[in-house]
Amino acid sequence: MRIGEIARRAGVSTRALRYYEEQGLLASERTPSGQRSYPASAVERVRLIQQFFTAGLPSRTILQVLPCVDSGQASPEVFELLAAERDRITATMSDLAAARDALDHLIAIANDPTPEHCPALREPPWAPYDAVLDSR
Amino acid sequence: MRIGEIARRAGVSTRALRYYEEQGLLASERTPSGQRSYPASAVERVRLIQQFFTAGLPSRTILQVLPCVDSGQASPEVFELLAAERDRITATMSDLAAARDALDHLIAIANDPTPEHCPALREPPWAPYDAVLDSR
């Protein structure tokens, strides 16, 4: 398969696939004329890479993790890396949960205008929002 | 309190605080000589802003959300915004959970080298990782 079809099936741009190759994340063979050629399994490969990117792993880290996916073995350093990233993801998830709770709280008090929510937050002079709002 | 102490107490840089002010997120008064002066409550304010940034809200969105925090009221548009961001955060959390599970799976198979894990991922010629590894 050529690059365009892989891109469509994996839901990314061809530019992204070339970038992955540049970063050493995705291999490709070449036809005699120089066009990239991929096996069908590359689609799953790209989806996995995307999953790692979505999780916030930088390409350098993914580059270290992928060989471990293939070999099923991890050196001690890579093992540390995996554990550290897992912990970082867990921490990020709890940050997100906290922020979501804050938003839910806002939604709740916006829905139901009783005047006794968080009074401490509305005393000081948080002045310039009016100005900001006026300018729009 | 001056900018340095707020920064220390909130755990951010002074540059970040000036950036927040530039973006309209954080107000400050000025001493006659031009130095910024904050009430003690600014520390909590900055922590809240940081929480939103950590959750992936861009500064423009935070700028719309903060007045709602202060007033306890949300216009219909802001209400939509809050709901959309909450949903986005929830989606991100499930992406993170999936990626964490993938990492946990890697950790599991790396811990216990039995040869029957995900055989489908290791058939095709994922060639150039050796080259990549050699060059390091």
Added chain:
DNA sequence: CTAAAACCTCACGTTGACGTCAAGGTCAAG
């Protein structure tokens, strides 16, 4: 055989939340 679609390699542009100098004013201590 031709035209469109898809591919190639540079290589510069984008975005956001700051970092990092530069070149100075300000303020409490001794």
Added chain:
DNA sequence: CTTGACCTTGACGTCAACGTGAGGTTTTAG
């Protein structure tokens, strides 16, 4: 009254994962 810690504005630098042409070659459809 000077030292040194702290503050000011301004403006350019950073980093990552691509986007976006430019200018040219290859493949495919009719």
